[in-house]
Amino acid sequence: MADIVYLRMHKKVNIAHKKQLYLEDIAHISSNVSYKKKLELTPIYRITEKDKNILIIDSFLIVDHLISIFPNIEIQLLGYEQTIIHIQNRKKQTNLWIVSFVWLLLFVGTAMTIMNFHYDVSMQQVHQKIYLLLTGVGNEFPLWIQIPYSLGLGVGTLLFFNHWFNKRFNEEPSPLEIEIFNYQQDINQYITYMENDLNDPRNSS
Structure with missing residues (x-):
């Protein structure tokens, strides 16, 4: 029997700089599995210069990615289906x-x-x-x-x-x-x- 993992995507996330995104950065996870922390630290996407300042991550792509890594889990999606990532450039000093x-x-x-x-x-x-x-x-x-x-x-x-x-x-x-x-x-x-x-x-x- 597959372990159930409840996943709720954030509506919007502000990122201050280019970095590696993990699952815990874009979603809430609720589960009683022993490897919950490993799920939260699963790499999802690396932000690069080509992403400019807005990025959208779809929950169905996340589900496919997680199932490929953890084949014995069943993911239940709650709430938003997509997360909007706002990539904020380094702020310049105010004149x-x-x-x-x-x-x-x-x-x-x-x-x-x-x-x-x-x-x-x-x-x-x-x-x-x-x-x-x-x-x-x-x-x-x-x-x-x-x-x-x-x-x-x-x-x-x-x-x-x-x-x-x-x-x-x-x-x-x-x-x-x-x-x-x-x-x-x-x-x-x-x-x-x-x-x-x-x-x-x-x-x-």
């Missing part, structure tokens, strides 16, 4: 001048966007009318309304994005993080689809 320029560009662009929005909706006139309703006196620059409003706008933006530099206010993901996650999911699905389409023999000429 402080470039970071400062990008930060300044974003700051000015954001400020212009906010000012143009407030100009379009006549926010100054709104503040003037609120001041007139509350005090009965007209004032061209109702600063005691405008200053708290500006501070509240900044605080509200921080709370919305749930970040102050690297500090989080709570464990909930921000709307920006959710959008980035959805975008990454779409990219992974597209990569997987294209890989399957290219490897489908029916599509070969």
